[in-house]
Amino acid sequence: MRDLITSIDSTRLGFFKSILDEAEIACFIRNETTAQLTNIFIGPLQATLCLVNDHDYEQASTLLRPHQTEGTCAAEEWLCPVCKESNPASFELCWKCQTAQHE
Ligand SMILES: [Zn+2]
Numbered sequence: 001m002r003d004l005i006t007s008i009d010s011t012r013l014g015f016f017k018s019i020l021d022e023a024e025i026a027c028f029i030r031n032e033t034t035a036q037l038t039n040i041f042i043g044p045l046q047a048t049l050c051l052v053n054d055h056d057y058e059q060a061s062t063l064l065r066p067h068q069t070e071g072t073c074a075a076e077e078w079l080c081p082v083c084k085e086s087n088p089a090s091f092e093l094c095w096k097c098q099t100a101q102h103e
Contacts (some may be wrong), residue, residue: 004050005064012051016064025060026052049083 003052004027013029016032020027030048051060077086080094087094092101 002051002054003066004049004057004060006046008046010047012071013047016049016067019063020049020060023059023063025056027056027060027065030053038045096098 005016007014010029017027017029023085028050030050031046051057077088078089080097080099080101082095082099083094085094085096087101093099094101
């Protein structure tokens with residue numbers, strides 16, 4: 001067994017699990033409730049996505065990597081590769097010259 005991702009966002013973990021399920025990688029979500037109760041610290045409830053087989057780790061992280069980057073980039077601005085204007089993350093085309101973000 002190996003921990004893959006720990007997050008307070010259980011919806012996100014559920015989404016990751018469905019990706020691994022589809023790839024037939026055995027995994028489960030472990031809630032950190034017990035740890036929270038035994039510690040005096042009361043914080044956001046955490047959950048960990050765990051792999052049943054350690055050797056699936058490489059494949060699992062490769063599968064999830066694009067989805068993880070997607071989430072972290074969402075709040076960031078991007079620079080147009082053509083005119084160097086900065087664009088809000090929600091824009092797919094540059095507001096100035098209409099160049100697509102990933103061209
Ligand atoms: Zn541009």
